[in-house]
Amino acid sequence: MVDLTALLTDLAAESEQLDALVAPLPAQDWARQTPAEGWTITHQIAHLAWTDHVARLAATDADAFYATLTSTPGPARLVDAGAESFLAPPHALLARWRAGRSALAADLAAVPAGDKLPWYGTRMSPTSMATARIMETWAHGEDVAEALGVTRPATGRLRHIAFLGFRTLGHSFAAHGRPVPTAAVRVELAAPTGGTWSFGPAGAADRVTGPALDFCLLVTRRRHRADLALVATGPVADGWLDVAQAFAGPPGTGRAPQATADTGTPS
Template sequence: MVDLTALLTDLAAESEQLDALVAALPPQAWDRPTPAPGWTVAHQIAHLAWTDHVAHLAATDAPAFFATVTTAPDPSRLVDDGAASFLAPPAELLARWRDGRSALAAALSATPSGEKLPWYGTRMSPASMVTARLMETWAHGEDVADALGVQRAPTARLRHVAHLGFRTLGHGFATHGRAVPTAPVRVELIAPASARSELAGPATGSEDGPGSDIWAFGPADAADRVTGPALDFCLLVTQRRHRADLALIATGPVADEWLDVAQAFAGPPGAKRDTAGSGVTA
């Protein structure tokens, strides 16, 4: 059974960590470019605020959620236009993001058990929605940290991102126009040392316990395998680093191809990031 309250607690903590990173920035720092082409620090926070807003619509007003696509002038620019529409002076933008994520948490907490919420190209349980929001908050937080030259210590919350990265294996293949493999893949990740005793319980679907040195997903006897640091895996599936810059090892053809198309976020194929560290939006 998924503990939605615990997931929401982790999402709040992830949001608060990023909030603390930007809250004290001088106004000019919000205009600093991030690795996402054309996106400043302000765009990154505006994107999170906009996505929380549409997720709140998905949980409370499905017709209004669907209208975000049907009334969009250019659906291919939905994400960029959404972020741009939420841009505001830093204090106003920060307040908008804080209010929106609080409203979303309340709405998801009130969603009846078993209900699936509409989303772009799929439907999601409240728990999956929370996990996706945590993944996005962490990933866009990485973009902000890169722009500010800040090194963030990985936390046990990365386990949720890793689990989502594993669960979206088929999505990565499909969104890149490739046949979804039927062969299982085993993922064994080295947990960050700073994260091994933080998480109160195992992430849904993982086979290891809290505080373990290894976060494992998939059948233990699978021929195809991915191994390496959990942080590197999370950076790959969120397309924040190029595969060549990460210490991940793929064994078997399915695992090897997966690392080229892995994508934990919804929507069309991301632009990915080259080895110079440029170019990705999600």
């Protein structure tokens, strides 16, 4: 069982790493295009601020959260519309993002034990919500870093994203309209801090192995499997690498192989 306090500490660290990357940028750099088609750096931070906002509603006012579902333009436009609604000049956006993520941490810590929070197509425990926020912050941080030509160091916080990626195997197939497999998959990843992160039964015939960073890039749909050093053994594992996604909602187009580089839709 993952400790919520430890998760929130890692979420704060992931957010602060991205904050340190964007805070010094001149205003014109916030307008840089990122790999997500049509999204600038401003859109990326606005998306995080908006998602923190709706996560706070889920943690504190379920009725208000459900009201957002009827006031949005539908699933296909939900993510774009959310980011657009939070667009603001950099200094104002930064202040809103900082205040919102701090408030969300306090709200998640205050959720009564055993309660589940409403979310898009599912319900989540506070620990699952915190894990999802780490995943989102890291993934959109990757988009920002790529726009700036920066390579960020991989940290032990990737374990949360790798675990979420493993846990969402069934969702990944369902989100792409494919039957959810019943066969178990073993995942063994080389951790950036040394050692191996393993998920799933050791005796599973279907397996995925490779660097943890590559697996996280795959399940956040930031890289095509052809550009990653991941090895799939067995039909379920192989099919999973085509559809893996750790986030809720539509999969988007994903990223094309770098040899035929194309942009993907944000998530």
